[in-house]
Amino acid sequence: MPSSTMTNPRSPASPFAPSREQVATLSAAANWWREGERRLDYLAERATLQGFLAQAETARNGFRAATAPVAADAVPLLRLARALAPNVALNRDRETDDFSASLHALLFGNDPLADRIGAFLASVRGAGVATASHLLFAAYPDRYPLVTRDTAAFVPPTPEQKRAAKAEAITRFGAGGDAQAVALLTAFVWQDALRVAAGLPDFADLWLILRHAGEMPAPPKKRGKANTVKEGAAARYAASSPEPTEADVLRYLEAFAASQGLTYPPLALRNYYLCHKTKPFVILAGLSGTGKTRLTELFADAVSGAVRSRYRLLPVRPDWADPSPLLGYHNALTSQYIGTPFLELLRDAARAENRDRAYFVALDEMNLARAEHYLADVLSAMETRTGEITLSGTFDTVRLSDNVFLSGTVNIEEGTHPFGAKVLDRANVIEFGAVRFAPGSASAPQVLPEIAPGDRERLFLGNRLTGVADAEARLSAASPTFLARFYETLTALSDLLEPRGFAFGYRVRDESLRYVAHAFAPDGSPLLVDGGMGLENLSAALDLQLVQKVLPRLSGTQERFGGFLQTLADWATTQDFKRTADKLRRMNRHADDDGMVSFWE
Numbered sequence: 001m002p003s004s005t006m007t008n009p010r011s012p013a014s015p016f017a018p019s020r021e022q023v024a025t026l027s028a029a030a031n032w033w034r035e036g037e038r039r040l041d042y043l044a045e046r047a048t049l050q051g052f053l054a055q056a057e058t059a060r061n062g063f064r065a066a067t068a069p070v071a072a073d074a075v076p077l078l079r080l081a082r083a084l085a086p087n088v089a090l091n092r093d094r095e096t097d098d099f100s101a102s103l104h105a106l107l108f109g110n111d112p113l114a115d116r117i118g119a120f121l122a123s124v125r126g127a128g129v130a131t132a133s134h135l136l137f138a139a140y141p142d143r144y145p146l147v148t149r150d151t152a153a154f155v156p157p158t159p160e161q162k163r164a165a166k167a168e169a170i171t172r173f174g175a176g177g178d179a180q181a182v183a184l185l186t187a188f189v190w191q192d193a194l195r196v197a198a199g200l201p202d203f204a205d206l207w208l209i210l211r212h213a214g215e216m217p218a219p220p221k222k223r224g225k226a227n228t229v230k231e232g233a234a235a236r237y238a239a240s241s242p243e244p245t246e247a248d249v250l251r252y253l254e255a256f257a258a259s260q261g262l263t264y265p266p267l268a269l270r271n272y273y274l275c276h277k278t279k280p281f282v283i284l285a286g287l288s289g290t291g292k293t294r295l296t297e298l299f300a301d302a303v304s305g306a307v308r309s310r311y312r313l314l315p316v317r318p319d320w321a322d323p324s325p326l327l328g329y330h331n332a333l334t335s336q337y338i339g340t341p342f343l344e345l346l347r348d349a350a351r352a353e354n355r356d357r358a359y360f361v362a363l364d365e366m367n368l369a370r371a372e373h374y375l376a377d378v379l380s381a382m383e384t385r386t387g388e389i390t391l392s393g394t395f396d397t398v399r400l401s402d403n404v405f406l407s408g409t410v411n412i413e414e415g416t417h418p419f420g421a422k423v424l425d426r427a428n429v430i431e432f433g434a435v436r437f438a439p440g441s442a443s444a445p446q447v448l449p450e451i452a453p454g455d456r457e458r459l460f461l462g463n464r465l466t467g468v469a470d471a472e473a474r475l476s477a478a479s480p481t482f483l484a485r486f487y488e489t490l491t492a493l494s495d496l497l498e499p500r501g502f503a504f505g506y507r508v509r510d511e512s513l514r515y516v517a518h519a520f521a522p523d524g525s526p527l528l529v530d531g532g533m534g535l536e537n538l539s540a541a542l543d544l545q546l547v548q549k550v551l552p553r554l555s556g557t558q559e560r561f562g563g564f565l566q567t568l569a570d571w572a573t574t575q576d577f578k579r580t581a582d583k584l585r586r587m588n589r590h591a592d593d594d595g596m597v598s599f600w601e
Helices: 020-035 039-053 056-064 071-084 097-108 113-123 129-139 149-154 159-173 179-198 203-215 246-259 268-278 292-304 341-350 376-382 453-461 468-478 482-500 506-518 534-553 564-574 578-594
Strands: 281-286 311-315 329-331 336-338 359-364 388-390 397-399 404-410 428-432
Touching: 020 039, 020 149, 020 179, 020 203, 039 071, 039 203, 056 071, 056 097, 056 129, 071 097, 071 129, 097 113, 097 129, 113 129, 113 159, 113 179, 129 179, 149 179, 149 203, 159 179, 179 203, 179 453, 246 268, 246 292, 246 453, 268 281, 268 292, 268 428, 268 453, 268 506, 268 534, 281 292, 292 311, 292 359, 292 404, 292 453, 311 341, 341 359, 341 397, 341 404, 376 388, 428 534, 468 482, 468 506, 482 506, 482 534, 482 564, 506 534, 534 578, 564 578
Parallel strands: 281 404, 281 428, 311 359, 359 404
Antiparallel strands: 329 336, 388 397
């Protein structure tokens, strides 16, 4: 397996990072094409291109569903590829069963991409790497660039950059045995680095810019003294911007939500971000219509740059009694495995070339069925080192990779099912109360911070703390007293809960520790409370973890609890955990009314 280490193309340490001059050249071409005299041409061409690309997912999924592809299965995708750009190697003579099978293996095979490209070139006479790139771009415009002679020539890499990009291509896509395939994948890595460095949202934008860059008129010759030369278009883009940070990502997320007319409680978006950073399984609970499902979509858009193929909204049905609605099943009559959208997303996310891309799944109204049943295999995979899931009735496996982020929305109504400890131990539960409306908040214009989609995704996926030792080191680096404060809090709470039979285990402790540590940047600056002091940030993180990891486990009759909830609320008040104290008092009031203690309102 290729290494999972991903080099950051924006980092100065990356030897294939585009230079300031290379980025300036690309930015000047982008400015000329998108904002200069050709602006109307750009808008028209991009609108046409987006229309074609909107069909890509439908064409791809239809072709992927063909277990024994024949000529007709590949026709929609071939037509789309022809519409994107001319290519004599994709004429109607290609509409054969053999070509369809080779194309299916190229796009959806399980081998590393380098091997798949090599096999495609060997099996399809007259097809070169440009054709392979063309077809990959048509099927996955968010994943692969369209590399042609012209687009590769405009901002070529230096020999050193090319060697480094080749090494990264082998790491990312597999070594392969075909030199042409490796050369193409080297170009993929370089163009991806250009896209990220220029802050472009997708490869479609990059292709349009590179495709027309050769038409850009040469800059006029400069006259006069060298020190009086007027700054040109390229120079305006040459100034390097500060390296973005996670704090920038969080500010972007809040501004993006506001620009969509959505108002969430204080810290809600940052909390959701940190929950996913800690453990990619979050439950959103609350009243219907409070923006829970919209949050999952908005978050995916903000992180990935609105790449729709990496977000799935799956409505849960009451008849989901086992994992088959999520993971599919083996049809004994046809000897075929019937897949699902969730299974396809897992397979895509697990590919080596996609490990630096985030994938998001939202289970809508996930408590309409028993989550312990239909999520059983997924919940178990979360706790294994490999994340492998064996598909029912087969020896095949699929991997729950660490770039898949799962959210579930919950409405507490009659006919829904409670969650057991197996679910609650693995999730953070975030509550949404009544929406607060502010005059003009839905239409207030927002200026989004300038941070490229590639940087947002890189920072979200990077610097994750997976072990206790790393989390303790991060928290101690923020302040030598913070780690002691964390353990003192959990020990005191455990001493209160254990006699009542509500003790929590290592999983709750470790995940709470990693959440609190993630609330601080590597340099010790607060990420949860923007602009707050370190101790304020620590207290807010601890408070949220008590509400989201410990309190959902409290349930039973009022007789069993007696005055225990009030005791816990008094303790939380003395520790200055306002959210915890308020939630415990609400639980106590509901227990007085209903005779039952429950976290869910």
